[in-house]
Amino acid sequence: METKQKLLVAKIGGNIIEDKNALDSFLKDFSKVEGPRILIHGGGKSATKLASRLGVRTEMIDGRRITSAENLEIVVMTYAGLLNKTIVAGLQKNNCNALGLTGADANLIVADKRPAQFVDYGYVGDVTSVNSKTLKGFLELGITPVFCAVTHDTNGQLFNTNADTIASEIASAMGAYYDVSLFYCFELKGVLENIEDKDSVIEYINLEKYSELRDAEAISDGMLPKLKNCFDALQKDVSKVHIANADFIKDNTIKHTTLSL
Amino acid sequence: METKQKLLVAKIGGNIIEDKNALDSFLKDFSKVEGPRILIHGGGKSATKLASRLGVRTEMIDGRRITSAENLEIVVMTYAGLLNKTIVAGLQKNNCNALGLTGADANLIVADKRPAQFVDYGYVGDVTSVNSKTLKGFLELGITPVFCAVTHDTNGQLFNTNADTIASEIASAMGAYYDVSLFYCFELKGVLENIEDKDSVIEYINLEKYSELRDAEAISDGMLPKLKNCFDALQKDVSKVHIANADFIKDNTIKHTTLSL
Numbered sequence: 001m002e003t004k005q006k007l008l009v010a011k012i013g014g015n016i017i018e019d020k021n022a023l024d025s026f027l028k029d030f031s032k033v034e035g036p037r038i039l040i041h042g043g044g045k046s047a048t049k050l051a052s053r054l055g056v057r058t059e060m061i062d063g064r065r066i067t068s069a070e071n072l073e074i075v076v077m078t079y080a081g082l083l084n085k086t087i088v089a090g091l092q093k094n095n096c097n098a099l100g101l102t103g104a105d106a107n108l109i110v111a112d113k114r115p116a117q118f119v120d121y122g123y124v125g126d127v128t129s130v131n132s133k134t135l136k137g138f139l140e141l142g143i144t145p146v147f148c149a150v151t152h153d154t155n156g157q158l159f160n161t162n163a164d165t166i167a168s169e170i171a172s173a174m175g176a177y178y179d180v181s182l183f184y185c186f187e188l189k190g191v192l193e194n195i196e197d198k199d200s201v202i203e204y205i206n207l208e209k210y211s212e213l214r215d216a217e218a219i220s221d222g223m224l225p226k227l228k229n230c231f232d233a234l235q236k237d238v239s240k241v242h243i244a245n246a247d248f249i250k251d252n253t254i255k256h257t258t259l260s261l
Numbered sequence: 262m263e264t265k266q267k268l269l270v271a272k273i274g275g276n277i278i279e280d281k282n283a284l285d286s287f288l289k290d291f292s293k294v295e296g297p298r299i300l301i302h303g304g305g306k307s308a309t310k311l312a313s314r315l316g317v318r319t320e321m322i323d324g325r326r327i328t329s330a331e332n333l334e335i336v337v338m339t340y341a342g343l344l345n346k347t348i349v350a351g352l353q354k355n356n357c358n359a360l361g362l363t364g365a366d367a368n369l370i371v372a373d374k375r376p377a378q379f380v381d382y383g384y385v386g387d388v389t390s391v392n393s394k395t396l397k398g399f400l401e402l403g404i405t406p407v408f409c410a411v412t413h414d415t416n417g418q419l420f421n422t423n424a425d426t427i428a429s430e431i432a433s434a435m436g437a438y439y440d441v442s443l444f445y446c447f448e449l450k451g452v453l454e455n456i457e458d459k460d461s462v463i464e465y466i467n468l469e470k471y472s473e474l475r476d477a478e479a480i481s482d483g484m485l486p487k488l489k490n491c492f493d494a495l496q497k498d499v500s501k502v503h504i505a506n507a508d509f510i511k512d513n514t515i516k517h518t519t520l521s522l
Contacts, residue, residue: 050338054314073343077311080361081342082334085411085419089365093417099367100341104350106360106404137402141395143367150346156354158346 007139007178008037011167014045015187016246017083024090026185029250031094036139036178038170039098040147041087042163047071047078063222067122067160075160076102079148088146099143103127103151104158106134109166111151111159125151125159127166130173168229168238175237182233184226184243190257191227191243195220201255207231210259230259268400268439269298270499272428275306276448277507278344285351287446290511292355297400297439299431300359301408302348303424308332308339324483328383328421336421337363340409349407360404364388364412365419367395370427372412372420386412386420388427391434429490429499436498443494445487445504451518452488452504456481462516468492491520 010030016022030039044065051058051074059066067075084100091098103109103125111125138145147170149163164184171182190201205213210227213219219227230241242248244256271291277283291300305326312319312335320327328336345361352359364370364386372386399406408431410424425445432443451462466474471488474480480488491502503509505517 076346077338077342079342080346081338081340085337085341085363085365088363089413089417089419092365092368092413092415097368098365100363100365102346102349102361104346104353104359104361107353107358134402141398152350152353154353156350158350 004177004179006035007174007180008033008035008183009040009167009171009174009180010037010183010185010249011040011042011163012185012246013042013163016185017041017043017087018045022246023087026246026249027087027090027096028094029246031091031096033249036144038135038139038145038147038174039087039091040149040163040167040170041079041083042149043079043083046083047075050074050078061119061121063225064121064124064162065160066120067124069123072123072158072160076150076158080150084146084148091144091146096144097142098146099138100146100148102148102158103161103166107131107154108134109147109151109161109169110154111161113153113157113159123157123159125153125161127151127161127169130169132173132176135170135174136177162225164226164229168233171233171238172236175239180238181240181242182230182238183248184230184241185246185249186243187245189245189255191219191223193218202257203255204258204260206260227259231261234259234261265438265440267296268435268441269294269296269444270301270428270432270435270441271298271444271446271510272301272303272424273446273507274303274424277446278302278304278348279306283507284348287507287510288348288351288357289355290507292352292357294510297405299396299400299406299408299435300348301410301424301428301431302340302344303410304340304344307344308336311335311339322380322382324486325382325385325423326421327381328385330384333384333419333421337411337419341411345407345409352405352407357405358403359407360399361407361409363409363419364422364427368392368415369395370408370412370422370430371415372422374414374418374420384418384420386414386422388412388422388430391430393434393437396431396435397438423486425487425490429494432494432499433497436500441499442501442503443491443499444509445491445502446507446510447504448506450506450516452480452484454479463518464516465519465521467521488520492522495520495522
C-alpha cells in the first residue's frame, strides 16, 4: 500500500486572530510546520465590530450569524479582505508562501444557500463540494492555501459559511490524496469536562463519549457543532482530529483533546 | 523565432466597478476573451464611500490617496474583500475560472514603501518586482488572475498601490513569456483632445505626441500618469497598449486610443 504524504489542515478562530501577538506567534509556528498545510480562519468578532461601527445590526441564533445582504458585505470585507490578507502577509513574512482564498476563488468551495426552515439564516451557504484537485495543484506548487469562511454558488452569489465546517470539508476532501490531520486551534486547552475549570480537558473523545456528553448536556452549545464537524471528518477520510490550544502546533505533547471514532 | 502566445492584461476602474450593470456586462465580455488573460481592478470610489461611512477622513493629493493605517484597512477591506470577491464570483458565474489576488498572495507583487519627500503618502507602495513565473503557472492551470491594487513588502506590511501601475508592471513582466496586449478600460472612448467633447478621441499617441500634449498641458492631470504607465509598458516588453471604453473588449473596431513608441 502506498503511503500518503502528510497534510495539516488547521483552523484558527477569533481569539487568536483578534490578538496581534497571539496571531504573530501562531503564524510563526505554523510557518515552521514541514510539508503541505492549509489554514482556515474565522473572524466573526471583527465582522461584528465593523457592523457596529457601520450601525448595522448583528443577529445571531445558536451562535450562527443571520446574514443579510448588508451583513454579507461586512463579512466579505472583514474575512476575505482585512483578516485574510493580514494573515497572508504575516505568513509571507515568515517565508511561508501563502495564498488567500474564498470558495469562489478558482471555484474551490461550492455551497448551496441554506433553506429557510425554522430560521432564515440569509446568505449562509452549506458546502456541497470542494475542488480538491486544484487545491492539490496549489500545494504541489509549494503554496499554502489560506481560506476565509466565504463560499459561492457558481452563479455569482457569495455566502457566509461556518469556518469549522469549511475546515472539516476541506480536510475530508483532501483525504483522497493525503494523510490528513485536522487541528482545531482555540484559546482553551481542549474540550473541557467542566467549563469553569480550564484544566479539566477531556483527552479522548470517541463517538460513544460524544453521545454521552451530548445527552448529558455536559458540553457547551458552541462546542457541539465543532465536535460534529470533527466526527464528520473522521467518518470520511481524515486520520486524526485534535482540538487544542494554539501552542499544540509547536508542541504536540501538551494536554489536548484527541477525537476518534 | 518562436511566436509567443497572446495574453490580455486588462484594467478596469471605478466607473465600471461601481455600476452593477456595467460590471456584469464587462465581466461577461471579458469571460469570452479566448486564451490567457489577467484582470486588474481599482476601487477608490468604494473605499472613499466606506471611509465616509466610518467617519474616516480621505485625503487625496494629485489624485493619489494619502493612506494612513486606518485608510489602509479600508482599502484592503474594499479592494481585496468586497470588490475583488464580487468580481471573482461574477467571473465564475460566466465560467471564467477567476482567482482573486493581492500582491501578498503567493508573493506575486513586491513593493517598497514610497519615501516621504514632498508628500508623505503613508502606506503606499511602489512596485519593485512581479513574480511572473508563479503567475504563468496559474495561467497554465487555466486560471484567470484578478488583482486588486494591494501589494506587500514581504515583511508583513500591505500597501495601497495604484491599479494603473500594477497593470503596467504585470503586463511588462509577463512580456518575457507572452505577446502582451495591455488594455486600460474606462468610461470615455479614449484620450480626448478636448475634455468637453467626448468624441474628440486622439486615435494614436506616440512618444512625440505624448511630449507635445504634456508640454501644451492639453490633457487632464489624471490622464498623465496613465499615459506614463502606458509608455513604461511599451518601453519594456508589451506589444500593444490601448486606452478605450469597456465596449472595446468585445468590439476592437470602435474608436479608441492606441499608444505606440
